[in-house]
Amino acid sequence: MTPWKAAQPGDSIAAIDTPSLVLDLDAFERNLQKMASALQGHNVRLRPHAKCHKTPEIARRQLALGAVGICCQKVSEAAVFVAAGVKDVLVTNQVVGASKLAHLAALARTARIGVLVDHPSQVTPLSDAASAHQVTLDVYVEVDVGAHRCGAAPGAESARLASLVAASPSLRFAGLHCYHGTAQHQRTPSERAASIANTVDLARLTRQEIEACGLQVECITGAGTGTFPLERDSGVFTELQAGSYIFMDRDYGDNQRGEGDVVFEHALFVKTQVLSRSGADFAVVDSGLKASSVDSGMPTVWKRPDLRYTKASDEHGVILTPSADALALGDTLWLVPGHCDPTVNLYDELVCVRGDRVEALWPIAARGSLL
């Protein structure tokens, strides 16, 4: 960890040390409200994904605005949120191995805990762990609805798995997990609509197969920031998992918007500073790979379309400048990260600002919760 703070509440934003991860509270709160409004009057719940923020202070605000619980991706991540008081967590992942299963089951003593399966061999260990801890786990069958990563095949294979779950001690068949990850970043509205139309068909088909076995499918959960209006309006999904809408990142910002899409604002920034200006046509800033994940491309420079961040090394970023006087040594810039989730995971704190002042520091308590 950094042995001192990047800022203190009350500081001016000019005083925030660099590189720092900064949350614009006004934009963040507008994003929260926009999502709440977008779901009002629709028969779907919001269970936002916390893997993007890993921050209990944010989960609390989402729950206060009506979210029914949160999603996590790791057992240890879920443990951080349960310890912070969250009472309903769905781990949107398969959990394998005795140690992780024991931790998962232990969480169900104080919170409602859900988890996914996509193979029959995962069911008995889950059941055994839940029985050993005298708890009941909500188990969702993950269906491969187009992303071709995890997930049982739609239809009969998923139905067999649901029946197996329903017949297992200490497990409750809770529904279907139907998330299409790759659709989130398809650039055109028509591509996303086609992908999710297929996802909805596969989810509906699988629900029908399961109902034909005499089981109820009380929840179909999925969707992300890129596609959630489609799942919301599907008549099939009952729960949405969008997470990145609170922050937005460059990658989501690059999606072309279609009719009905909700426009969220960039609320998450890396504040950075120019530390070298040795070239006429470039400047070097203090934010590289350890300050902003580049897996989905480079960050952009906020409100400076004349500048282009082109290259990241461990602790440096190279910014092309149109002229030698476009940036001076010591100048600060605000970067919009390419991908918010792995960027947030690099920091211990969010520096929360409102207007030109630091209002709070929020611990990113589940940063590095990998297990």
Place this chain on the structure above:
Amino acid sequence: MTPWKAAQPGDSIAAIDTPSLVLDLDAFERNLQKMASALQGHNVRLRPHAKCHKTPEIARRQLALGAVGICCQKVSEAAVFVAAGVKDVLVTNQVVGASKLAHLAALARTARIGVLVDHPSQVTPLSDAASAHQVTLDVYVEVDVGAHRCGAAPGAESARLASLVAASPSLRFAGLHCYHGTAQHQRTPSERAASIANTVDLARLTRQEIEACGLQVECITGAGTGTFPLERDSGVFTELQAGSYIFMDRDYGDNQRGEGDVVFEHALFVKTQVLSRSGADFAVVDSGLKASSVDSGMPTVWKRPDLRYTKASDEHGVILTPSADALALGDTLWLVPGHCDPTVNLYDELVCVRGDRVEALWPIAARGSLL
């Protein structure tokens, strides 16, 4: 942080939870010894870069084997090592801004602290901070010796900067920083040799210009794991900064080796586990972008040439398999990270193993030290 440990000393390696960052101590110690042997009888010192490991336990072992000090890339990173007892740290970076300069100068009360400049405007703030803290800072002129990132122009420009440093209160002109970063990963020995031959020429030329001004150049420091035998044998460099040799990563392993290159071993691994096996030709493991940085390409699967890690999302990795029975649910694999530095920065601890046992957990104390 993860609220529990991935392993305890004495555990079998089979018991290490996933994903975890694992250091093979035997291979690591052989790498340390190989570097010490490679420099024996040469008139160059080793000042290994700690940005790749961020781990005081590793710095201590490097110092015990003859390193004169360490390099850090950030003031807050240096602070962690000084607090851990390291007495000689070179911050191989420009330091800009009052807060950082105050922290840097404060460190010089308990350790010898070096820092770089590449522009005249950096000199007075450094001098003022050192004077205010009643310390002397070692200041190196960074010369652009081919990487075209930071660095003053070789020759007269660098000489003027050296003179300015030498004339400034509380600063000592300590030498030249001549690191050619992009040469480290040029794949062929002849490309690397050509780049470093040019680097050496520029360093020599700059030294001569400075000596012509009546100043001594007592240290020329630089080099990395990819090129250090060239700088060692140059007759110009007096200090080497290689860091990654202790771990090696896939990217360094991809360099073709030339005559005189020292062969280091992969000592750093991400232990991972198969959590889904829904496809016949691929498996999904629990290590994605938050477990292994992919900026320099995907990890490889250790001792499993039949498997190929092809895609990373936040918490998942996709591994192509030659057949459905090549990997089973729950199987564990050892990944060689594409790039060690940003991968280490994702973890709080190194799980250190010897043979089939966990021997120790070493805190990655400067993980996330970004300021």
